[in-house]
Amino acid sequence: MLVVFAWGAAWGAAPFSHRIHLQQNLECVQCHTAAARSTKVEDNLLPDRQVCRGCHEEAAIPAPPSTRLSKFSHSLHLRMGNVAPFLASAIDHQDYLQPPGDIRPHLNTRNPCQACHRGLEESDQVTRAALPQMADCLVCHTQIEAPFSCEDCHAKDAPLKPANHVPRFMNDHSTGKLNLDKTTCALCHGRAFTCMGCH
Ligand code: HEC
Ligand code: HEC
Ligand code: HEC
Ligand code: HEC
Ligand code: HEC
Ligand code: HEC
Ligand code: HEC
Incomplete structure (x- = not known):
């Protein structure tokens, strides 16, 4: 099938719909041709405009999304193949360190890209939900020791402390007055933290 659109000012603003395009039986890698060989976060993995020209006269490709990662x-x-079963198993066994939201049903996929990039077959506009969250990575990268383990994926001097970690937090956290929810600490401190021997 060949669909040819003349994109004027009105088309230029149309959001990109993965739903519509995946219904055309296009594979992820037909558009994201650079993804499978990419070794660096800095690589631009969005499609070349040339890819669209088979069906559209004009196409606008935005800048790639920002990321807090420095290595991937x-x-x-x-x-490694399709990692979706590993992530699914972590959620099922409650080993997944963040609220999983609605990602679990998407992890029955056979498409290796969709293990980390979920929900695109329903997406009419790209949002950050299409990108993996930190807990996905920690299913396999299980050594957690702030700040050292953070540098495996984030830049050395990246500001990664939550806003509540003000200078007095070390003292205040043990008073019981902060009403801290222990489960929210696990993502960055692990579940079995000893924290300098006090716990
Ligand atoms: C017809 C071409 C096409 C196909 C097929 C396609 N994509 Fe995309 N994809 C795009 C374009 C164009 C963008 C940029 C859209 C935007 O930012 O508005 C994009 C953006 C993305 C992003 C960036 C998300 C973000 O937060 O900015 C991811 C991740 C992605 N696609 C993954 C996939 C996966 C996985 C598949 C297969 C299930 C897929 N794409 C199939 C064209 C395609
Ligand atoms: C295999 C053919 C094909 C290719 C390749 C293709 N498209 Fe499309 N595109 C379509 C079809 C079909 C529609 C839906 C037309 C409709 O329903 O009105 C569409 C619609 C769109 C729309 C309007 C979306 C909407 O919500 O109506 C945009 C924007 C778009 N495409 C961008 C792109 C971009 C950017 C690329 C290249 C990365 C691309 N397309 C590649 C077939 C294609
Ligand atoms: C193990 C998880 C994982 C898998 C599997 C995976 N990705 Fe990604 N993807 C990421 C992460 C993390 C980012 C954000 C960091 C980056 O840009 O490298 C990303 C970013 C992207 C982006 C937007 C980034 C940019 O800079 O342009 C696209 C497009 C994308 N991936 C496509 C794909 C495609 C296509 C596949 C399958 C061939 C795939 N990914 C498989 C984790 C994954
Ligand atoms: C299914 C298990 C699995 C998942 C999920 C996973 N990784 Fe990995 N990762 C590995 C393995 C295995 C290696 C290779 C051994 C090593 O270097 O630890 C690796 C290596 C790495 C490296 C070092 C590679 C290099 O080039 O030096 C980085 C950085 C990394 N992963 C980041 C991530 C990020 C970010 C995510 C989440 C988006 C992620 N990983 C998800 C298993 C996984
Ligand atoms: C194995 C890879 C990996 C390791 C190790 C890692 N992170 Fe992350 N982190 C991620 C990914 C993936 C994201 C989502 C990032 C994005 O797309 O921008 C993230 C996001 C974050 C965010 C932003 C959260 C948000 O919602 O915006 C913070 C803060 C953060 N990490 C802190 C840390 C700290 C602190 C450590 C060390 C204890 C750490 N990270 C270790 C992969 C990792
Ligand atoms: C100097 C000793 C000390 C250090 C170091 C320390 N803690 Fe604590 N922490 C305490 C004491 C004392 C309490 C209150 C009694 C208790 O719940 O064990 C506490 C309480 C907590 C609580 C429960 C808070 C509440 O309001 O119910 C959490 C969660 C916690 N600490 C996490 C951590 C983490 C994570 C680290 C490392 C990053 C850490 N602590 C380092 C002494 C310490
Ligand atoms: C987004 C990641 C993240 C989360 C979530 C998080 N922390 Fe931290 N935390 C850090 C980082 C990074 C450090 C700094 C480690 C260092 O530099 O020694 C830290 C340090 C601490 C310290 C040492 C004092 C300080 O401010 O440096 C305590 C105590 C602590 N965290 C407790 C907690 C508790 C309790 C929770 C849950 C309520 C929690 N943290 C949740 C990232 C996080």
Whole structure:
């Protein structure tokens, strides 16, 4: 099928719908041609405009999304095959360190890309929900020790402390007055933290 659109000012503003395009039986890698070989976060994995020209006369490709990661290799992780069953199992066994939201049903996928990029077949506009969250990574990267383990994925001097970690937090956290929810600490401190021997 060949659909040809002349994109004037009105078309230029149309959001990109993965739902519509996946219904055309297009594979992720037909558009995101650079993804499978990418070894660096800095690589631009969005499609080249040329890819759209088979069906559209004009196409606008935005800038790639920002990320707080400094290291990630698509190539290395895709060589492991489909990681969705690992993530699904962590959620089922309550080992997943963040609220999983609505991602669990999407993890029955056979598409290795959709293990980390979920819900696109229903998406009419790209949002950050299409990107993996930190707990996905920690299913396999299980060593958690702030601040050292953070540098495996984030830049060395990245500001990663939550806003409540003000200078007095070390003293205040033990008073019981802060009403801290222990389960929210696990993402960055693990579940079995000893924290300098006090716990
Ligand atoms: C017809 C081409 C096409 C196909 C097929 C396609 N994409 Fe995309 N994808 C795009 C375009 C264009 C954008 C940029 C859209 C935007 O930012 O508005 C994009 C953006 C993305 C993003 C960035 C999300 C963000 O937060 O900015 C991810 C991740 C992604 N696609 C993954 C996938 C996966 C996984 C598949 C297969 C299930 C897929 N795409 C199939 C064209 C495509
Ligand atoms: C295989 C053909 C095909 C390719 C390749 C393709 N598209 Fe489309 N595109 C379609 C079809 C079909 C529609 C839906 C037309 C409709 O329903 O009105 C569409 C609609 C759109 C729309 C309007 C979306 C909406 O909500 O109505 C945008 C924007 C768009 N495409 C962008 C792109 C971009 C950007 C690329 C390249 C990354 C691309 N398309 C590649 C077939 C294609
Ligand atoms: C193990 C998880 C994982 C898998 C599997 C995975 N990705 Fe990603 N993807 C990420 C992460 C993390 C980011 C954000 C960091 C980055 O840009 O490298 C990302 C970013 C992206 C982006 C937007 C980034 C940009 O800079 O342009 C696209 C597009 C994308 N991935 C496509 C794909 C496609 C296509 C596949 C399958 C061939 C795939 N991904 C498989 C984790 C994954
Ligand atoms: C299914 C298990 C699994 C998942 C999920 C996973 N990784 Fe990995 N990752 C590995 C393995 C195995 C290696 C290779 C051994 C090593 O270096 O630890 C690796 C290596 C890495 C490396 C070092 C690679 C290099 O180039 O030096 C980084 C950085 C990384 N992963 C980031 C991430 C991020 C970010 C995510 C989440 C978006 C993620 N990983 C999700 C298993 C996983
Ligand atoms: C194995 C990889 C990995 C490790 C190790 C890691 N993170 Fe992350 N982190 C991620 C990913 C993936 C995201 C989502 C980032 C994005 O797309 O911008 C993230 C996001 C974050 C965010 C932003 C959360 C938000 O909702 O905006 C903070 C803060 C953060 N990490 C702190 C830490 C701290 C502190 C450590 C060390 C204890 C750490 N991270 C270790 C992968 C990792
Ligand atoms: C100097 C000793 C000390 C250190 C170091 C310390 N804590 Fe605590 N923490 C305490 C004391 C004392 C309490 C109150 C009694 C209790 O619940 O064990 C407490 C309470 C807590 C609570 C429960 C708070 C509440 O309001 O119910 C959490 C969660 C916690 N600490 C996490 C941590 C984490 C994570 C670290 C490391 C990053 C850490 N602590 C480091 C002494 C310490
Ligand atoms: C988004 C990640 C993140 C979350 C969530 C988080 N912390 Fe931290 N926390 C850090 C980082 C990063 C440090 C700094 C470690 C260092 O530099 O030694 C830290 C340090 C601490 C310290 C040492 C004092 C300080 O301010 O440096 C305590 C105590 C602490 N955290 C307790 C907690 C408790 C209790 C929770 C849950 C209520 C929690 N943290 C949740 C990232 C996090």
